[in-house]
Amino acid sequence: MEQQRAPDRLEIPLTSLKEGEIGIVSSIKGAYGRGGRAGRGFEKRLMDMGLTPGTEILVVKSAPFHGPIEILVRGSRLALGRGMAERIFVVKKENV
Amino acid sequence: MSKKKITMALAGNANVGKSVIFNHLTGLHQHIGNWPGKTIEKAEGTLHYKGYTIDVVDLPGIYSLSTYSLEELISRKYIAVERPDVVVNVIDASVLERNLFFTLQLMELETPMVIALNQMDIAKNKGIKIDVEKLEKLLGVPVVPTIAIKGIGITQLLDKVIEVAEKGRKEIFQIKYGREIEERIAKIEEMVKRIQFYYPSRYAAIKLLEGDEEIEREIAKIDPQIVLLAKRLTKEIEEIHGHTCSTVITSERYEKAGCIAREVQKLVPPLKPSIEEKIHNLTTHKVLGYPIMILIMLSMFYTVFIFGGYISDLLNHIFYGLEPFLIDVLGAGAASSLLWSIMEGIIAGLTIALPYIAPFYIILYILEDSGYLSRVAFLMDSLMHKMGLHGKAFIPLMLGYGCNVPACLGCRIMETERERLLAVFVTTLVPCAARTVIILGLVGQFLGIHWALMLYIFNLTVIFLLGRLAFKTLPGEPTALMMEISTYKVPHLKTVLKQTWFRLGEFIKIAFPLIIIGSLSIKFMEFLGLLELITMALSPITVEWLGLPAITGVTFIFGVLRKELTLIMLSTLLKTTNFASVLTTNQMIVYTIVIMFYIPCISTIAALIKEIGWRKALLITIFEIAFAIVLGGIAMRILTLTLS
Numbered sequence A: 001m002e003q004q005r006a007p008d009r010l011e012i013p014l015t016s017l018k019e020g021e022i023g024i025v026s027s028i029k030g031a032y033g034r035g036g037r038a039g040r041g042f043e044k045r046l047m048d049m050g051l052t053p054g055t056e057i058l059v060v061k062s063a064p065f066h067g068p069i070e071i072l073v074r075g076s077r078l079a080l081g082r083g084m085a086e087r088i089f090v091v092k093k094e095n096v
Numbered sequence B: 001m002s003k004k005k006i007t008m009a010l011a012g013n014a015n016v017g018k019s020v021i022f023n024h025l026t027g028l029h030q031h032i033g034n035w036p037g038k039t040i041e042k043a044e045g046t047l048h049y050k051g052y053t054i055d056v057v058d059l060p061g062i063y064s065l066s067t068y069s070l071e072e073l074i075s076r077k078y079i080a081v082e083r084p085d086v087v088v089n090v091i092d093a094s095v096l097e098r099n100l101f102f103t104l105q106l107m108e109l110e111t112p113m114v115i116a117l118n119q120m121d122i123a124k125n126k127g128i129k130i131d132v133e134k135l136e137k138l139l140g141v142p143v144v145p146t147i148a149i150k151g152i153g154i155t156q157l158l159d160k161v162i163e164v165a166e167k168g169r170k171e172i173f174q175i176k177y178g179r180e181i182e183e184r185i186a187k188i189e190e191m192v193k194r195i196q197f198y199y200p201s202r203y204a205a206i207k208l209l210e211g212d213e214e215i216e217r218e219i220a221k222i223d224p225q226i227v228l229l230a231k232r233l234t235k236e237i238e239e240i241h242g243h244t245c246s247t248v249i250t251s252e253r254y255e256k257a258g259c260i261a262r263e264v265q266k267l268v269p270p271l272k273p274s275i276e277e278k279i280h281n282l283t284t285h286k287v288l289g290y291p292i293m294i295l296i297m298l299s300m301f302y303t304v305f306i307f308g309g310y311i312s313d314l315l316n317h318i319f320y321g322l323e324p325f326l327i328d329v330l331g332a333g334a335a336s337s338l339l340w341s342i343m344e345g346i347i348a349g350l351t352i353a354l355p356y357i358a359p360f361y362i363i364l365y366i367l368e369d370s371g372y373l374s375r376v377a378f379l380m381d382s383l384m385h386k387m388g389l390h391g392k393a394f395i396p397l398m399l400g401y402g403c404n405v406p407a408c409l410g411c412r413i414m415e416t417e418r419e420r421l422l423a424v425f426v427t428t429l430v431p432c433a434a435r436t437v438i439i440l441g442l443v444g445q446f447l448g449i450h451w452a453l454m455l456y457i458f459n460l461t462v463i464f465l466l467g468r469l470a471f472k473t474l475p476g477e478p479t480a481l482m483m484e485i486s487t488y489k490v491p492h493l494k495t496v497l498k499q500t501w502f503r504l505g506e507f508i509k510i511a512f513p514l515i516i517i518g519s520l521s522i523k524f525m526e527f528l529g530l531l532e533l534i535t536m537a538l539s540p541i542t543v544e545w546l547g548l549p550a551i552t553g554v555t556f557i558f559g560v561l562r563k564e565l566t567l568i569m570l571s572t573l574l575k576t577t578n579f580a581s582v583l584t585t586n587q588m589i590v591y592t593i594v595i596m597f598y599i600p601c602i603s604t605i606a607a608l609i610k611e612i613g614w615r616k617a618l619l620i621t622i623f624e625i626a627f628a629i630v631l632g633g634i635a636m637r638i639l640t641l642t643l644s
Helices: A037-048 B018-026 B070-082 B093-108 B120-125 B132-139 B154-167 B179-193 B201-209 B213-222 B224-241 B245-264 B275-283 B289-330 B334-370 B372-385 B391-400 B404-413 B417-428 B433-447 B449-473 B493-528 B530-545 B552-559 B564-574 B585-597 B602-612 B614-643
Strands: A011-013 A022-028 A056-062 A069-073 A076-080 A088-093 B005-011 B043-049 B052-058 B086-092 B113-118 B128-130 B143-145 B265-267 B482-484
Touching: A011 A022, A022 A037, A037 B245, A056 A088, A076 B093, A076 B372, B005 B018, B005 B070, B005 B154, B018 B043, B018 B052, B018 B086, B018 B154, B052 B154, B086 B093, B086 B154, B093 B113, B093 B120, B093 B128, B093 B201, B093 B245, B113 B132, B113 B154, B120 B128, B132 B143, B132 B245, B143 B154, B179 B201, B179 B224, B179 B245, B201 B213, B201 B224, B201 B245, B213 B224, B224 B245, B245 B265, B275 B289, B275 B372, B289 B334, B289 B372, B289 B433, B289 B449, B334 B372, B334 B391, B334 B433, B334 B493, B334 B564, B372 B391, B372 B482, B391 B404, B391 B417, B404 B417, B404 B602, B417 B449, B417 B602, B417 B614, B433 B449, B433 B564, B433 B585, B449 B585, B493 B530, B493 B552, B493 B564, B530 B552, B530 B614, B552 B564, B552 B585, B585 B614, B602 B614
Parallel strands: B005 B052, B005 B086, B086 B113, B113 B143
Antiparallel strands: A011 A088, A022 A056, A022 A088, A056 A069, A069 A076, A076 B482, B043 B052, B128 B265
């Protein structure tokens, strides 16, 4: 598999994309919660739902009051809590 | 083993229709609805078909065969160790790629399988066309298209299952990973082949590279050398790719699933957004989503009240009309007075409880089947965080309005033990259908719908405050929400009615015997003079502190069995269903508040013990009794001050 790394492009958290924008997953940062134990499980859960590096994610909408965001990934509609979405780093895909 | 016996297991992602197929096959009543995570334990049933006895096992929905969640471990072990003759992989045709990701993992378990390509109708609505034959050829697994909810394709599926079971496993296609990974899989596989292990050796090798804890542990017991080798090779792969090895393997698997999906499906996206999408956008809208949610809840509440009240009145008239006739038939005497008190209990059950419970369940199931609940989970996520939970916890909470027992079990969709405990606790405070009978049947009927509505809002406030308090005592960061938002569907009326009917059947089977026993024991207690003793003993609480008639003490005891018994027994004790003639406004409200909170009924306590252990269950029970009494007393004093 080829590495989709673009060092000259900015990696930003998924939460900084606006509605309707597309990001390409570059990495998932940090263990979740205290202690690194839950970290691996957290990353694995995201992977299993299809958020592997190089995957395109469309941000459909975000709920108010610091709520979750709705994304479209590999044809399925997912709700992601904000805390989780903040740890997913993407490269913004410019409009073609 | 006789040749005529087949075991088949249903496996696949959450919310793809496994339980629907299971119900069709076995005629059993696995709960179905439109949100991910309903099936929490594997269910089993049997059917007879073409001379075969087929044992069907319904497994919980999972997205992967790793061991990060209990469901995944259960399903994987079941398939690998129990070795069902055929695994039916149910996949959602409208989300093919992610579903195939799971299929590829199942194939690595080298089990004989058949694919049920379900929800073909939804895929079609989304403009997805799937070439079934091509999919079959690419995977080397028989594929049967189905629309399970309508029963389409089920017999074809059974025929295929029998065919595969008879033939046994044939060579199943396995995906090939990149060369650098395959080389290392081969090295580990060679070593695993030399030991006796219940997972296929290639599967074990791949899982070792992925760092699977269960397999590492099991293999280390037999030959720790293998685990060491795997760890070294894992490092090598990580150095090549710059990602964890498990990420690399998962990515490649998804890559493959994506390739297959793209090859077999033709996408003809509809020109304008579908109605489904419009409704979805409206019901999850930043601003409009919330008023819509409140509107839906309110209309649910009003419908149940109006419809239930109407039926209740109607039944009351019928029974009042019959009363002289019945008294004539029964005649006078001790035996007939005993019979009469049983009759009164049954009549009260029919006129008070059933009219509210039936419409309530119909509406709840319609909401559940439509897929609205996962939208509510999305909207309520940030509010639930204030209670240390995430949005998904709102689903069992909503189902708690039906019955607390399945709702408590449903709290298993929460990821950690702490969250399950918090969710279970708040769920027991939700007024279930039985408590709705009191709220609507007593307060609603005699004081007006607005009082009932206020009690519901009061209840929600208390739930929120107690939830926050529980969160403060059990601190910790809530897990973030991660949930698939299911596609909206037109609720399947037959399913809704069937589930309601099943619930009502349960009610009649459990509640009516209890009503009869309750009425009889009241008669006996009256006869032995015990009734007075109990009411006397409880009167410091009931009369002094709560300001209620002393007789209500007895009803609280019966309410432990089932909450609607409180009102039904009250009517038998007071010999009337016109509660306004025996209770004042304040008394009705205080009585209802206490019933709303005072104890989870006995079945809920049993569910609590099962889910969180008897210590915590006892703690919750004692807390709620004390809380309800304190709250009731305070409410009584405030009401006397403001309403006098």
